Amino acid sequence: MPGFELVGEEERAAVNEVFDEGGILFRHGFDAMRKKGRFRVIEFEKAFARHMEVDYALAVSSGTAALKVGLMAMGIKPGDEVITQAFTFVATVEAILDVGAVPVMVNVDDTLNMDTEEVKRRITPRTRAILPVHMLGVSPEMDEIMAIARTHGLLVLEDNCESPGATYGGRPLGTLGDVGAFSFDFGKMLTTGEGGMVVTNNPEYYNLAREYHDHGHESNPKFPRGRDTHRIPGFNYRMGELQGAIGVVQLQKLEYIVGQNRQHYARLQEGLQQIEGLRFRRVPDKCGSLCDALIFQVPSKEVADQFAERMAAAKIGTKNLPDAMEWHFAGYWDHIFTRFGMTKETLWESLLPTYERLSRSIALPVMVKYTPERVGQIVEEIVRIAGELS
Ligand SMILES: Cc1ncc(COP(=O)(O)O)c(C=O)c1O
Incomplete structure (x- = not known):
């Protein structure tokens, strides 16, 4: 996974610029100290959403965080069953566990991804979501997965941590389901050292993801951050400005x-x-x-x-x-x-x-x-x- 192969002068220059422009390393605020008024994480999110042809992209601290934030945004609750595949990185299952849900593992077929026939057999009244993983650059039969999900009223979260830039039916992988998760760890195709992205076309999922990843902050424009409003408890899965700056450059590659x-x-x-x-x-x-x-x-x-x-x-x-x-x-x-x-x-x-x-x-x-x-x-x-x- 070669993002790290290309980490070089462009990334160094992007990081130096952050310091030259005031050294603000936090994704929010400090407007007066930002000499050029730039917000790198937001720039990365906008560029990523454009590249992936999706309405919303939210940068987070890792791919694991992207999966967990995605599950929370989709409303996956303790006791819900989430069907995923036996060939994946352990993080996929950890994210399901961390929201209190139950991971249901299906075997892989000759694509080495989710066996769609087995998915059908494993659906129960408690199943809420299917979580296909695009392992090592390749998708499963996404048309079949989407059809199963729609027939049974299930949500789909794509774990696309490994395959940014791959497509299915001409559409970027990670954008076919309800929510997609990406990773920018050091072994991935694009790298920010550590980092991740949640993408969706659903404004409510995006808002919930944004709030959850930032202690519940609604980023209400009527109030300063210290007086911000909230509706859900959250956590801290934010990305910092240095990673954002590197992400913008890596995405161009x-x-x-x-x-x-x-x-x-x-x-x-x-x-x-x-x-x-x-x-x-x-x-x-x-x-x-x-x-x-x-x-x-x-x-x-x-x-x-x-x-x-x-x-x-x-x-x-x-x-x-x-x-x-x-x-x-x-x-x-x-x-x-x-x-x-x-x-x-x-x-x-x-x-x-x-x-x-x-x-x-x-x-x-x-x-x-x-x-x-x-x-x-x-x-x-x-x-x-x-x-x-x-
Ligand atoms: C399929 C898959 N899901 C999730 C992750 C977790 O990503 P991160 O290392 O950014 O937390 C990885 C990383 O190896 C992965 O390969």
Whole structure:
């Protein structure tokens, strides 16, 4: 995930400007001390909303915060069930827990995202929302998820922490559901060090999100901040001005990042197609993938482990699969699911189909700064390793 690859002079200049213009690091107020009257977090929000073709964007302190603020804004309450997928980062489930809701995990299909048939089977009278996760650049079948949600009167929160710039049916991922959540942590496609964004077209969700992330402040224009009005209790998930300044600059690089990713990915895939028995993750027809990782599957977990070991020896990394499975597969999270009446064994059993897919998968990272020569070397090495292991 290459936002950090491109952190450089532009980001440094943007941060310096904040200091040159008075050094105001807080998103609100201090108007008289802002030499040019600029508010970086607000600039970032406006630019992000424009880029994602959405009415509202709210910057927050992390992707995890974006998920939690999104759930609160949608009115998810203690005891509500939220259906999400077994292949995700643990933060998705933590956000559901933090609003007191119950995470219901479904397996993934060959897109390595939410299996829509299983979603239908897991709906109960307590289900309030579906939370699909666009893992490693690719969406699930979003048309099906939206249709299920509308049929059953459920809300949809998209966890798009990993895939800003990817699309479905030509629309930016993260903007198809009721609310979308993005992350700008240091491993993500766009980075502000830590940070996140909540997006929506619903003014009430936006207002609730804005208030909740800022101690309940309504930012009522009739009152100074110290006398502001409130209607809900909140918390502090605000983004600061330095992150906002960096975010504005990083966002300007997104199109370039996606373009580079797609070129490298196409070359890698073309080169690896010659390997017999290698299967690629399915990308839904309507999905414009971010192409930040090329996931291929080998016949067994044993082969996958040996493959990854030989890739590491050849100085080719992997991206979460298989190196960080423990944090990306819910079968390992008995510290969470034993609270909901499951045992280690029943949890693992229920998610076995996901384990079988993930444990045979290798995610090859696609870096923005790859050269055609480097891509050629990677293909050569992987073809060699596949030959050795066949
Ligand atoms: C799918 C997914 N959701 C949520 C998050 C949480 O984002 P953050 O690290 O900004 O809190 C991540 C980050 O790794 C993620 O990959």
